[in-house]
Structure formats: structure tokens, C-alpha cells
Amino acid sequence: MNSVTVSTLNQYVDQEVELKGWLYNRRGSGKLLFLQFRDGTGIVQVVVSKKEVAEEVFEAARRIGIESSITVRGKVSKDDRSPIGVEVHGSDLQVMQEVHDYPIQISEDVPNIDKLLDQRHLWVRSRVPRAILKVRSEVVQAIRDFYYERGFVLYDAPIITPASCEGVSTLFEVPYFEETAYLTQSGQLYGETGAMAFGKVVVFGPTFRAEKSKTRRHLTEFWMVEPEVAFLELDGIMDLAEQQIQYVVNRALERCKFELNELERDTSILEQVSKPFPRVHYEEAQKVLQKLKADFAESDDEELKKLSGDILKQGLGADLGAADETALGMHYKQCVCIHHYPREVKAFYMKPDETGKYALGVDVIAPEGVGEIVGGGQREDDLAALEAQIKKHNVPPESIDWYVDLRKYGSVPHGGFGMGVERCVQWITGCRHVRETIPFPRTINRTKP
RNA sequence: UCCUCGGUAGCUCAAUGGUAGAGCAUUCGACUGUUAAUCGACAGGUUGCUGGUUCGAGUCCAGCCCGGGGAGCCA
Missing domain, CATH: 3.30.930.10 (Bira Bifunctional Protein; Domain 2)
Structure with missing residues (x-):
């Protein structure tokens, strides 16, 4: 069986496929597991049912941690609940490397960029x-x-x-x-x-x-x-x-x-x-900024008021500053x-x-x-x-x-x-x-x- | 270089000068349709460092270290 990628899975509906990649996340119960499988081209859900696979396969699927490297085999099926329209009903799972202490959490995608950049690799x-x-x-x-x-x-x-x-x-x-x-x-x-x-x-x-x-x-x-x-x-x-x-x-x-x-x-x-x-001549931009400065100063929006104070901060005839660029971007959209x-x-x-x-x-x-x-x-x-x-x-x-x-x-x-x-x-x-x-x-x- | 905010569990944060806590993650357990799954349990700490004030400091004061984003400069 040739390996396929998640990005092309919708071409293999009702067929048996093999996927090579990593475990992205897992949910499930004692008898039914939902493996979120990723291979770099996308993420697909692999359903592993206890009564449909060998005992050691289910046990491995239950045990392995996030980012374990795995080979999955199963049948592709359409499913409206899937973000990509298909999921895989797993029949076999081989573990290349079992991982249990991956240092990044799924929910860490947003909070602290600097901490995550320490783990950029x-x-x-x-x-x-x-x-x-x-x-x-x-x-x-x-x-x-x-x-x-x-x-x-x-x-x-x-x-x-x-x-x-x-x-x-x-x-x-x-x-x-x-x-x-x-x-x-x-x-x-x-x-x-x-x-x-x-x-x-x-x-x-x-x-x-x-x-x-x-x-x-x-x-x-x-x-x-x-x-x-x-x-x-x-x-x-x-x-x-x-x-x-x-x-x-x-x-x-x-x-x-x-x-x-x-x-x-x-x-x-x-x-x-x-x-x-x-296309705005610098002199024209200065006039626009003077008007924006006055308009924003009267705004109820605190952020606009603050921006108004920073507009043309370097004085007329000088280079434009960051606030000037922000204001011009807001004006011309x-x-x-x-x-x-x-x-x-x-x-x-x-x-x-x-x-x-x-x-x-x-x-x-x-x-x-x-x-x-x-x-x-x-x-x-x-x-x-x-x-x-x-x-x-x-x-x-x-x-x-x-x-x-x-x-x-x-x-x-x-x-x-x-x-x-x-x-x-x-x-x-x-x-x-x-x-x-x-x-x-x-x-x-x-x-x- | 200047201004400003911050540093407490692996992560995000809380704690009036009076026993250092919660959620998430990890580990263990339960669950046959979950979408950041849910529920239960265990474990997790030199509160950035040094000194000071105090009966008592995560909290107040001083100095230092580290970091964030903003100015300047630029893409």
C-alpha cells in the first residue's frame, strides 16, 4: 500500500490508505479513540474503535503521547463533522517513536510568544x-x-x-x-x-x-x-x-x-x-495628517485620542513617524x-x-x-x-x-x-x-x- | 539610548503586610462520536537576585539582573 498525504485524502473516499506522520492530539473514551493525525499537509481525525482493531493496536493508540511519530492504516470515509470533509477509520497503527513529554500544549498557540519562541524548533x-x-x-x-x-x-x-x-x-x-x-x-x-x-x-x-x-x-x-x-x-x-x-x-x-x-x-x-x-505628495500628506489630528482629538475613542497626540509629533516638514503611518493607513484603508x-x-x-x-x-x-x-x-x-x-x-x-x-x-x-x-x-x-x-x-x- | 509595563507551579494567572492558590498541561483512573472533549484523583514552589523596614514580606523601600512593547531609526 502506498502512503498518501492528508491533503489528498478526499480522492481516496472508501479506500484503504496508509498515512505517515505525527499524533497532534487525542480525545476519546475507553473504547473509542479520536486521534488527531498530522503529516505537515494537514490534520485528519483517525477513529480507532476497540472492537475493530487488534488489542495491542488499541492499547498503543491509547498510550502514545502528543507528537509520537506513527504510521496509520485505515479506510477513508466522508464525514460532515470533519473540517476537511473526511476522516479515517483506523485498522492498524505502527509507532515509530513513542513520546510522552512534548513540551508544547495545543492551547499554547496564543498566550506567550516569547516562551514559545524558545521552543521555535x-x-x-x-x-x-x-x-x-x-x-x-x-x-x-x-x-x-x-x-x-x-x-x-x-x-x-x-x-x-x-x-x-x-x-x-x-x-x-x-x-x-x-x-x-x-x-x-x-x-x-x-x-x-x-x-x-x-x-x-x-x-x-x-x-x-x-x-x-x-x-x-x-x-x-x-x-x-x-x-x-x-x-x-x-x-x-x-x-x-x-x-x-x-x-x-x-x-x-x-x-x-x-x-x-x-x-x-x-x-x-x-x-x-x-x-x-x-499617491499622495508629502505636502498633501501633511495636510491630511493635520486634519486627522484634529478629528481624532475630538473622538470619544481613547485610542484615537492618544493617536492624535502622536500625529506629526516630529513637527511639520519633518519625517513621518509611526503614528503618522498608522493614521494614514486608517484614513485610506x-x-x-x-x-x-x-x-x-x-x-x-x-x-x-x-x-x-x-x-x-x-x-x-x-x-x-x-x-x-x-x-x-x-x-x-x-x-x-x-x-x-x-x-x-x-x-x-x-x-x-x-x-x-x-x-x-x-x-x-x-x-x-x-x-x-x-x-x-x-x-x-x-x-x-x-x-x-x-x-x-x-x-x-x-x-x- | 530614552519612556513604560512586568518577573509567583511546565503554561496562563490570583493572593488587604498574617498558613502560596486556581485553571490548563503532565501522571493515574472513568467514559462508544469527541472537536482546545468531559469527569475524578495524585503530584507539582528557593514568589528573578541582594539588602533593608517589620513580631511577620510574594506584598512596602533601595539597588541590581532579566524580559515585554513603544519612541527614535528603518523594511
């Missing part, structure tokens, strides 16, 4: 982590497909780099023979070299930030997808970001219905993703592009607009409190302007002379953006902590397991 077997990580897998595949279908070349950037790409963020130092190297915080500058070679490239890999952020939106190690395109200007960059987000979210909605349902995700806002994203930020709050490589006051940059803010999931823009392509910016931002010239070369040898308008995979998955799955969206999260206090 086992917790990934549970329903909620499984569903989230399945969505992550689909999101990553959708990203790869999106760029592949559009003729982008996958262009891997190095992880070990000579110095900061942006000159400001805190980087992880790595001893490198006689020197000090750093873990990359962005592949973008390397992506620009690829755009000049291939036209359209996408960098996709892990990224590291040593900032001591302790929030549900931050990791010290995360994955970022960074397309970079020659001859693409700000409007085109916004088009690309919008299309990519729509593609990824729609793919998850199509192919992860079961997982999103398991996560009890209300997908109504996700389904709005296909509408065009509002879908992804929104904020563009033309003040030049001084953005990185040295950003190209300014014709007024010289604003940068040709764009952030995409996701709704539902997730905040910024994309940051990008058009790059400075003029040699003299770039050199002036490098000097102004105190970037060590010798560390990026190779980058400056791109403006000496056939410089063209170009740009791109970076999207954080985990924040995207966080939005799609609606999970509270970004650390749930990666198998083994790395945060300021966690390098284990």
Missing part, C-alpha cells in the same frame, strides 16, 4: 505557525514569479560588505581576516550596478540591522526584495511597487485560502489591494504611496525634484497598523550632484568609489525600491508580531534556537 509544528510560514513560502514564490515573468534578472548582492551603504545605520561588524567588514543592510547600491548591466534586476536576500529596536515590527535579520531598473523614474517606480504588491497579495488570497481561514484573517481590506493605490519627502530626511543617493526641496522618493504604507512595507525612489544620476551629497553626508569616499563610477560611465535615470518580506507577510496574515513571519527570528535578545 518544535512550535513550527503547530497550526498557527504552520499557516503563517506557509503564507510566507507562497509570498516568496510570488515575488520570484512576478520578477521572472517581467524579465528581471536575479542579481545577488554580497552579504559581507566593506562599509555602510547609507552611512548612518548601525551595522553588525564581522572580523574579516586583518580587517573589519559589515553585514549588509541593503543590496541596493549593488543592484544599481546590475541595472546598468542588465536593465532590470532584482536583489533578493537577507539584510541585517543592528539597531536596538524592540518592537513588533522589527527584526535584526530580515529578507528584502530590491528591484532596480534603468530608465525608470518616480512614477514608474510607484507603478512597479503597486503591481508587485497587488500580485503578491492576490496570489496569497488565491492559494492560501485554507491558511488565512485557519488564522481567522478578515481579508476584506486585503481584497481592496487591486484598486489603484492613492488600503496601501498608500507617500512621495516627495523633504530631501534632508532621505539618504544621500536620492535624486531631488526640480525645486531641490524634495526627494524623488516613495514609501508605501500598508493599512491595519503595519506601516511602511516599501521604501524607494529615483537615484541621483548626476556625478557632481552625487559627489556633493556624499561629502555632505560624510560618507567615506574610498568605500563607494565603485558606486560613483556608475555616474562616470553611461549614467542614466534609474531607480527601485526595497520591500520587507516579513512586514508584507505580517500584513497578509494579520499576525501581531513580525517575528512570527520567519522560521527563526533574530531580534536584539534572541539568537537561539
Whole structure:
């Protein structure tokens, strides 16, 4: 008899099958047992009746603990009470390994994420982590497909780099023979070299930030997808970001219905993703925020009142803060592009607009409190302007002379953006902590397991 | 770095300055349709650490350690 998986069981109604997997949970009585069997593709109930199986089989089914590894044989039957429409009437059970002290309880799926992360190597077997990580897998595949279908070349950037790409963020130092190297915080500058070679490239890999952020939106190690395109200007960059987000979210909605349902995700806002994203100039965003600040201040809702106090906290003309992003997400109820930020709050490589006051940059803010999931823009392509910016931002010239070369040898308008995979998955799955969206999260206090 | 909250059984939490408790989990027992099954029983503790106040500290005070989520920064 060939082994089958739970995911395909409804093709075997009224047939004898063999399943290999683990005991997820058990209920039952002295004469009738209900084994919740899981094999990674799904969970099915195996009914074991004392009078229908050998005595030692029933005894084993009664005795083995959660996460014992087992082989089950039985007949598949339709059952309306089953969440997957079928159950298995067990005829035989072989125990590969009997377990009696599995450290995670079924009901522990929610309460204390930090304690469960200590057991992450086992917790990934549970329903909620499984569903989230399945969505992550689909999101990553959708990203790869999106760029592949559009003729982008996958262009891997190095992880070990000579110095900061942006000159400001805190980087992880790595001893490198006689020197000090750093873990990359962005592949973008390397992506620009690829755009000049291939036209359209996408960098996709892990990224590291040593900032001591302790929030549900931050990791010290995360994955970022960074397309970079020659001859693409700000409007085109916004088009690309919008299309990519729509593609990824729609793919998850199509192919992860079961997982999103398991996560009890209300997908109504996700389904709005296909509408065009509002594109709001920074100055306009400031006006909207001033109005929201006033409106929320008069609200009866305590949380809105508190939010009102934090809106535009950094002052007019400054960068937007977390409260500003939350408020904008609530206002537009879908992804929104904020563009033309003040030049001084953005990185040295950003190209300014014709007024010289604003940068040709764009952030995409996701709704539902997730905040910024994309940051990008058009790059400075003029040699003299770039050199002036490098000097102004105190970037060590010798560390990026190779980058400056791109403006000496056939410089063209170009740009791109970076999207954080985990924040995207966080939005799609609606999970509270970004650390749930990666198998083994790395945060300021966690390098284990 | 700053602000803020917290640390009591394996987990989630309770206990007016006066004998450290409950639910869940584990273990044992009962039950032929359970959906986080239910019911019964046993067991489970250096109350984060150090010192102080007190007849008496889980509780009050001081210092320290550890952690959470928020700001900043960012994806």
C-alpha cells in the first residue's frame, strides 16, 4: 500500500490508505479513540474503535503521547463533522517513536510568544505557525514569479560588505581576516550596478540591522526584495511597487485560502489591494495628517485620542513617524504611496525634484497598523550632484568609489525600491508580531534556537 | 539610548503586610462520536537576585539582573 498525504485524502473516499506522520492530539473514551493525525499537509481525525482493531493496536493508540511519530492504516470515509470533509477509520497503527513529554500544549498557540519562541524548533509544528510560514513560502514564490515573468534578472548582492551603504545605520561588524567588514543592510547600491548591466534586476536576500529596536515590527535579520531598473523614474517606480504588491497579495488570497481561514484573517481590506493605490505628495500628506489630528482629538475613542497626540509629533516638514503611518493607513484603508519627502530626511543617493526641496522618493504604507512595507525612489544620476551629497553626508569616499563610477560611465535615470518580506507577510496574515513571519527570528535578545 | 509595563507551579494567572492558590498541561483512573472533549484523583514552589523596614514580606523601600512593547531609526 502506498502512503498518501492528508491533503489528498478526499480522492481516496472508501479506500484503504496508509498515512505517515505525527499524533497532534487525542480525545476519546475507553473504547473509542479520536486521534488527531498530522503529516505537515494537514490534520485528519483517525477513529480507532476497540472492537475493530487488534488489542495491542488499541492499547498503543491509547498510550502514545502528543507528537509520537506513527504510521496509520485505515479506510477513508466522508464525514460532515470533519473540517476537511473526511476522516479515517483506523485498522492498524505502527509507532515509530513513542513520546510522552512534548513540551508544547495545543492551547499554547496564543498566550506567550516569547516562551514559545524558545521552543521555535518544535512550535513550527503547530497550526498557527504552520499557516503563517506557509503564507510566507507562497509570498516568496510570488515575488520570484512576478520578477521572472517581467524579465528581471536575479542579481545577488554580497552579504559581507566593506562599509555602510547609507552611512548612518548601525551595522553588525564581522572580523574579516586583518580587517573589519559589515553585514549588509541593503543590496541596493549593488543592484544599481546590475541595472546598468542588465536593465532590470532584482536583489533578493537577507539584510541585517543592528539597531536596538524592540518592537513588533522589527527584526535584526530580515529578507528584502530590491528591484532596480534603468530608465525608470518616480512614477514608474510607484507603478512597479503597486503591481508587485497587488500580485503578491492576490496570489496569497488565491492559494492560501485554507491558511488565512485557519488564522481567522478578515481579508476584506486585503481584497481592496487591486484598486489603484492613492499617491499622495508629502505636502498633501501633511495636510491630511493635520486634519486627522484634529478629528481624532475630538473622538470619544481613547485610542484615537492618544493617536492624535502622536500625529506629526516630529513637527511639520519633518519625517513621518509611526503614528503618522498608522493614521494614514486608517484614513485610506488600503496601501498608500507617500512621495516627495523633504530631501534632508532621505539618504544621500536620492535624486531631488526640480525645486531641490524634495526627494524623488516613495514609501508605501500598508493599512491595519503595519506601516511602511516599501521604501524607494529615483537615484541621483548626476556625478557632481552625487559627489556633493556624499561629502555632505560624510560618507567615506574610498568605500563607494565603485558606486560613483556608475555616474562616470553611461549614467542614466534609474531607480527601485526595497520591500520587507516579513512586514508584507505580517500584513497578509494579520499576525501581531513580525517575528512570527520567519522560521527563526533574530531580534536584539534572541539568537537561539 | 530614552519612556513604560512586568518577573509567583511546565503554561496562563490570583493572593488587604498574617498558613502560596486556581485553571490548563503532565501522571493515574472513568467514559462508544469527541472537536482546545468531559469527569475524578495524585503530584507539582528557593514568589528573578541582594539588602533593608517589620513580631511577620510574594506584598512596602533601595539597588541590581532579566524580559515585554513603544519612541527614535528603518523594511
